[in-house]
Amino acid sequence: MELDPLLLSRIQFAFVVSFHAIFPVFTIGLAAYIAVLEAMNYRRPDPVREKLSQFWIKIFAVVFGLGVVSGIVMAFQFGTNWSNFSYAASNFMGPVLSYEVVTAFFLEATFLGVLLFGRDRVPRGLHLLAACMVALGTFISSFWILSANSWFHTPAGVELVDGHFQVTSWLQAIFNPSLPYRFAHMALASFITGGFVVAAVSSWYLVRDRNPRSSRMALKMTVVMLAVATPLQLVIGDMHGLNTLEHQPIKVAAMEGHWETKQGAPLVLFGLPDSSAEKNHFEIAIPYLGSLILTHSLDGEVQGLKSVPAEDRPPVAIVFWSFRIMVAIGLVFIILSWAALVQMLRGRLFESRRLLTILSVSYPLPFIAVIAGWFVTEIGRQPWMVYGMMRVSDSLTPSLSGWMALATLIGYIAVYTVVFGAGVYYLRRVLVQGPESIEESGDSDSARPKRPFSALNTGFDGETQTARS
Amino acid sequence: MESIDLTMIWVVIIGVAVFMYVLMDGFDLGVGILFPFAPDDESRDLMMNSVAPVWDGNETWLILGGAGLLAAFPLIYSVFLPALYIGVFLLLAGLIFRGIAFEFRFKSEKSKHWWDKSFNIGSTVAAFAQGAVIGAYIQGFDVVDMKYVGGAFDWLTPFTVMTGVGVVTGYALLGATWTVLKTEGKTRDWALRMSERLLLGVFGFFIIVSLWTPLTKPFVYDRWMNNVEWLWLFPLLTAVVSLWVWRNIRRRHEVIPFVGSMLLFAFFYIGILISMWPYAVPPDYTFWDAASAPGSQLFLLIGVLFLIPIILAYTAFNYWVFRGKVKPGSGYH
Numbered sequence: 001m002e003l004d005p006l007l008l009s010r011i012q013f014a015f016v017v018s019f020h021a022i023f024p025v026f027t028i029g030l031a032a033y034i035a036v037l038e039a040m041n042y043r044r045p046d047p048v049r050e051k052l053s054q055f056w057i058k059i060f061a062v063v064f065g066l067g068v069v070s071g072i073v074m075a076f077q078f079g080t081n082w083s084n085f086s087y088a089a090s091n092f093m094g095p096v097l098s099y100e101v102v103t104a105f106f107l108e109a110t111f112l113g114v115l116l117f118g119r120d121r122v123p124r125g126l127h128l129l130a131a132c133m134v135a136l137g138t139f140i141s142s143f144w145i146l147s148a149n150s151w152f153h154t155p156a157g158v159e160l161v162d163g164h165f166q167v168t169s170w171l172q173a174i175f176n177p178s179l180p181y182r183f184a185h186m187a188l189a190s191f192i193t194g195g196f197v198v199a200a201v202s203s204w205y206l207v208r209d210r211n212p213r214s215s216r217m218a219l220k221m222t223v224v225m226l227a228v229a230t231p232l233q234l235v236i237g238d239m240h241g242l243n244t245l246e247h248q249p250i251k252v253a254a255m256e257g258h259w260e261t262k263q264g265a266p267l268v269l270f271g272l273p274d275s276s277a278e279k280n281h282f283e284i285a286i287p288y289l290g291s292l293i294l295t296h297s298l299d300g301e302v303q304g305l306k307s308v309p310a311e312d313r314p315p316v317a318i319v320f321w322s323f324r325i326m327v328a329i330g331l332v333f334i335i336l337s338w339a340a341l342v343q344m345l346r347g348r349l350f351e352s353r354r355l356l357t358i359l360s361v362s363y364p365l366p367f368i369a370v371i372a373g374w375f376v377t378e379i380g381r382q383p384w385m386v387y388g389m390m391r392v393s394d395s396l397t398p399s400l401s402g403w404m405a406l407a408t409l410i411g412y413i414a415v416y417t418v419v420f421g422a423g424v425y426y427l428r429r430v431l432v433q434g435p436e437s438i439e440e441s442g443d444s445d446s447a448r449p450k451r452p453f454s455a456l457n458t459g460f461d462g463e464t465q466t467a468r469s
Numbered sequence: 470m471e472s473i474d475l476t477m478i479w480v481v482i483i484g485v486a487v488f489m490y491v492l493m494d495g496f497d498l499g500v501g502i503l504f505p506f507a508p509d510d511e512s513r514d515l516m517m518n519s520v521a522p523v524w525d526g527n528e529t530w531l532i533l534g535g536a537g538l539l540a541a542f543p544l545i546y547s548v549f550l551p552a553l554y555i556g557v558f559l560l561l562a563g564l565i566f567r568g569i570a571f572e573f574r575f576k577s578e579k580s581k582h583w584w585d586k587s588f589n590i591g592s593t594v595a596a597f598a599q600g601a602v603i604g605a606y607i608q609g610f611d612v613v614d615m616k617y618v619g620g621a622f623d624w625l626t627p628f629t630v631m632t633g634v635g636v637v638t639g640y641a642l643l644g645a646t647w648t649v650l651k652t653e654g655k656t657r658d659w660a661l662r663m664s665e666r667l668l669l670g671v672f673g674f675f676i677i678v679s680l681w682t683p684l685t686k687p688f689v690y691d692r693w694m695n696n697v698e699w700l701w702l703f704p705l706l707t708a709v710v711s712l713w714v715w716r717n718i719r720r721r722h723e724v725i726p727f728v729g730s731m732l733l734f735a736f737f738y739i740g741i742l743i744s745m746w747p748y749a750v751p752p753d754y755t756f757w758d759a760a761s762a763p764g765s766q767l768f769l770l771i772g773v774l775f776l777i778p779i780i781l782a783y784t785a786f787n788y789w790v791f792r793g794k795v796k797p798g799s800g801y802h
Contacts, residue, residue, distance in 0.1 A: 065572055068525070069565050075535045079550030080557055086539060087547035087615065091762045094540025095769040101536050102776040105529055110783050166762055397551040399617045408558045415562050419569050426573070 003402025006393060009081040012409040014378075016073050019416055021374060022367050023067030028142055028187070029194020030060050031135035034115075036221075038131040042124060052214040054119075055435035056198070059427065061116055066423045073412070081405065085385050085395030089165045092158060092173055096148045104141035107133050139187070146183050147174050153377065154178040154247045155386050165386075177247060181240035182377075188233045189373070192333060193366035195222045195229065199340075200363035201431060203356040211436045216350060223344055226337035233330060238293075244377075245294055248387060249303040250312065251380035254319040256290055257283075258304045265290035265302040273316040278306060314382040322375035329369040336362065475766045479541040480756050482773065486537060488738055490530035491599075492643075492731055497524040499644020501567050501592025502637060503663060504585060511797060512656040513585065519651040519795045521571055526784055528564065540769050544615060544759035548750050551617045552610050553602055553624050560598035567591030593637060600636025603741065604629030607682055607689075609751035628681065635674035639734065642667040646714075646727035651795050657723070664726050665718045672711050675737065679704065682744065688752075689744045700743060707736045 037053040040046075078086045078093070086093065114122055114130035122130075157173030158165045167173050199222045202215040245252045253259075257268040257280050267289035271280030291300040305313050336359065343349040350356075381387060385395040497520040507513045538546040550557055570588035577584055601624060608628055611619030645667055648660035683690035693700060714729035745751060749759040760766065 069568055072528070072532060072564065073561055075532050076550060076557055076561060079535075079539070079546050080554050083547040083551045084616070086550075087543050090539050090543030090546070091765040094536065094538075094543060094546075094761060095765050098533070098536040098540045098769050099772055101529070101533050102772060102780070105532070106776060106780055106783070109526060109529065113787075167764055167768075170768055397554075397617075399551050399619060399621075400554065401621065404554055404621050408554070411558055411562060415565055419565055422569065422573060426576070 003406055005400045005402045005405045006396050008402060008405035008409055009396060009400065010392070012081060012405060012412065013077055015409065016070070016077060016412055016416075018371050018374065019420070020067065020070040020074055021370065023063050023070065024138065024142065025186075025190050025193050025367070025370050026197060027060060027064050027067055028135075028138045028190035029192070030056060030063070030197070031131075031138045032191065033194050033198060033222075034060060035128075035131040035135040038128050042128045048213045048217060051435050052218055055214070057116065058430055062423060062427050062430065064112070066420060069419065070416070080408075081397055081400060082385075082395045083397040085390065088163055088390060088395075089386065091165055091167050092151065093148060096144055096151075096174065100141055100144035104137045104144065107137035107140065111137070142186060142190075143183065146186060147176070147179055150179040150182045151176050152385065153182075153244075153381055153387050155389055160389060165389075178240075178243055181236070181243045184236050185233070185240045185373075188229055188236055189366070189370055191229050192226065192233060193370060195226045196333070196359075196366045197363050198222045199226065200360050203359035204431075205434060206350060207353060207356050207360055211434050214435045219340075219349070220344060223337060223340040223349070226333070227341040230330070230333040230337045234334065237327075237330065242294070244380075248380070250305060250308055251314065251319070251377070252294065253303055253305045253307075254314050254316045254380055255323040255376060256294070256302070257316065257320045258290065258302055259306050261301065261304040261307050263291065263301045264288045264299045265294070265304075267293060268320075271320070273320050275310075275313070275316050312383065314380050319376055319380045322372040322379070326369050326372040326376060329365050329372070332365065333369075475763055475770065476541075476757055476760045478770065479537075479760070479766055482770075482777075483534065483537050483541060484742070486530055486534045488735070490527070490534055491738065492734060493527035493530065494524070495596075495640045495734065496520070496643040496647040496727075497527055498567075498592045498596045499640035499642065500648065501588050501644070502596060502641045503644050503648070503660075504589040504592070506663065508655055508659050512652075512659065515652050515656050515795050515797060516648055517571065517574065517588070519648065522791045523787060524571065525568070526787060528568070531564075537769075537773075541761055541766055542749055542756065542759040543761050544754060545749050547615075548610055548612055548617045549602070549606075552619060553598075553605060555621055556598045556601055556605075556624055560595050560602075563591040563593070563595035563598065565591070567595065596637045596640045597633040600633035600639075601625070601629040603636065604632030606751065607632070607686070607741065607745065612750060612753065615754075628685070631674070631677060631681070635671075635678065638667060638670045638674060639737075642671050642730050643727070643734070646730045649723055650727045653794055661718055661721060661726075664730075665715070668711065668715055668718065668730075671733065675707060675711075679740075686744075692744055703736050703740050703743070707733060707740075710736070 034053055034056055037049060037056070041049050041053060075097070111130040111133040114127065115134050118127055118130060151173060154177040155173075156176040157169035157171065158167055160166075198218055202219040202222070205211045205215040206219065241252065241255075254273075256265075257271050257273050258265055259278050259280070264287070266285035266287045268280060268283055268285045271283035271285070273280050288298045291302055292298055294300065294302055305316065339355060340349060340359065343352045343355060383391055383393065385392045500516045500520050504513060504516070507516060535546070538549075566587045568591075570584040570591065574581060574584035574588065604626075605624040608624075608626065610617055611623060642664060645660045645663040649657055649664060652660065683693055710729050710732050714726050714733070717725040717729065747755040747757070749756040
């Protein structure tokens with residue numbers, strides 16, 4: 001069988017970036033949550049809240065460490081597998097990615113150590129500042145990354161000269177048209193991810209009658225935040241979709257499963273898109289609703305996939321289904337967070353064991369939704385690397401052979417399985433141990449190095465005092 | 470000629486960033502290379518603790534080097550990475566395994582020996598891959614129309630294997646002299662013995678590279694034989710400093726061996742740059758051919774000039790906080 005380096009490189013990039021993405025998406029939200037906890041604690045010191053903050057800082061340290069390690073790989077993927085693209089787009093990509101290193105890594109590296117180890121060593125205000133700066137660092141980092149990513153979808157501020165992108169306006173290139181929507185959508189996704197993980201862990205403890213004070217405090221805070229954030233995400237998502245319709249109508253056609261350009265397009269609820277037959281099988285659709293959502297008018301015209309040649313269309317089925325998975329999870333989030341809010345307002349949240357049980361197993365959902373969302377937007381960008389300007393097939397490293405791409409793909413899968421298996425295994429131990437067992441560790445180990453994971457007291461495999469559940 | 474000035478500035482910035490990386494990650498990779506040879510587990514704990522607070526800051530320079538190359542010299546980025554494809558994978562896998570070992574080793578009991586191996590093999594593979602990159606740079610690349618057209622293993626030749634092993638030896642020397650600086654008692658005594666042997670090894674590799682390179686690369690031969698005499702100052706300095714380091718290892722001095730070893734690395738580095746100048750992607754492309762658009766170089770330069778001093782200050786502060794000898798039991802946990 002002939003190994004296709006293009007397909008294998010796409011799979012490899014999808015694998016390493018999906019794996020990497022789940023860590024920052026979680027840490028951005030969590031860093032903000034920790035900063036809020038620290039700020040509240042600064043105004044009104046409370047030992048329970050401090051323990052809660054310590055506990056989540058522990059979790060943050062592990063996840064952040066895994067994000068850093070998988071991020072190093074990302075810095076080299078463009079060069080190893082997409083060197084033609086790297087060379088062509090270097091004038092824009094190079095400075096943007098470098099700015100991420102010097103603006104965000106600097107903040108995070110400086111203040112992470114203070115956040116992790118400085119509670120008893122620096123003034124309280126400085127510790128709070130460290131928590132805020134780490135949260136700010138994660139935001140700055142995601143700003144640069146999403147600026148570069150948005151530019152793939154809505155390139156601006158550049159012109160192609162002999163196959164080389166030249167920047168004509170840095171302002172337009174960095175603040176390209178889809179950046180504000182993408183950034184808002186991702187930031188909210190990070191809050192929702194962090195919120196559901198905190199809610200799930202707190203509910204898990206409450207169902208087992210463990211750590212009741214800190215868990216109730218955490219759950220109440222997150223329920224309020226989620227009840228606001230989840231409906232807001234629906235609105236932001238809709239605006240992001242309209243922005244996509246303006247700049248990448250064919251991606252939206254794939255998301256909606258629209259083959260024909262028509263006025264009064266239906267909303268396809270279910271169907272099996274078939275690219276060779278250019279239609280959906282077993283379609284279930286609501287008439288006119290598609291046009292109403294996309295154009296906010298019953299007989300608005302919606303462009304279909306068949307308006308462009310087949311070679312300019314993305315793979316339809318995976319975009320169509322990923323979109324439905326993302327939206328469905330988003331609706332589940334709204335229902336869950338409002339159910340929790342109503343119970344909370346009735347004063348019965350902590351007695352609603354069924355709701356708490358459902359919440360306690362909800363933690364994978366935001367990660368699935370985020371990856372599904374990335375699939376929608378990135379696979380929907382195909383066959384373009386830079387939308388309308390450079391094709392994916394022209395971006396590949398010319399010297400790359402199929403077996404090389406396959407060998408490193410297998411290699412990355414093997415390395416990540418070992419390393420992240422160990423990380424997740426360890427994270428589970430921290431969670432099972434819980435916030436109450438965090439020792440009021442004095443300052444016996446003042447020479448302790450500033451390392452993310454060394455903020456933890458939990459052993460990797462030894463006999464730690466693990467509460468049995 | 471604004472663009473020429475900018476390119477030259479970026480040669481200096483990237484040159485310094487790469488050298489910072491080589492020096493700083495060099496000694497902590499070296500500690501990993503020496504790990505299995507340490508006298509006992511307590512020594513290993515001490516060695517790891519001595520680099521734990523600083524190693525990830527050290528590796529940030531690698532990321533800066535990677536992103537900076539894409540920004541300032543995209544041709545280097547888009548030729549080296551495809552040409553060294555398999556080597557880059559090994560480098561990253563090595564760095565991941567050794568990085569994660571820092572995190573988990575101190576929390577392990579039953580699985581501790583696995584994290585020891587992970588740290589040692591990861592460090593050694595990463596060091597070898599970096600040495601092979603230097604060898605491949607000297608060797609040159611098969612480039613047509615700004616694109617690498619060679620094979621997957623063109624980089625793996627007797628010459629690059631030699632430079633790879635040479636860098637493993639050199640990093641081990643940095644690691645050993647660092648251990649002399651940071652530890653006491655039996656760990657330091659062992660590190661002194663290792664330093665002496667490794668110094669001889671490094672000097673041996675220096676002689677081999679110095680003969681092999683000009684004999685196979687006519688333009689390098691030309692540079693050294695038919696050019697200004699002051700170039701010969703560097704090999705002379707290398708020999709003098711090697712002798713100085715050797716005498717001070719014998720005298721059991723604790724600081725000079727590390728400082729002298731870093732100086733040796735500086736001379737090797739400058740020697741290679743002089744030999745290869747002005748080629749960024751040998752044998753055909755200079756740094757000016759490899760440069761990005763002046764506007765891009767300028768846009769990043771503004772931020773970097775402002776931020777690099779801050780990063781350097783933080784790095785210096787971090788080393789200051791963790792200065793002095795590492796004491797048993799005062800480490801991680």
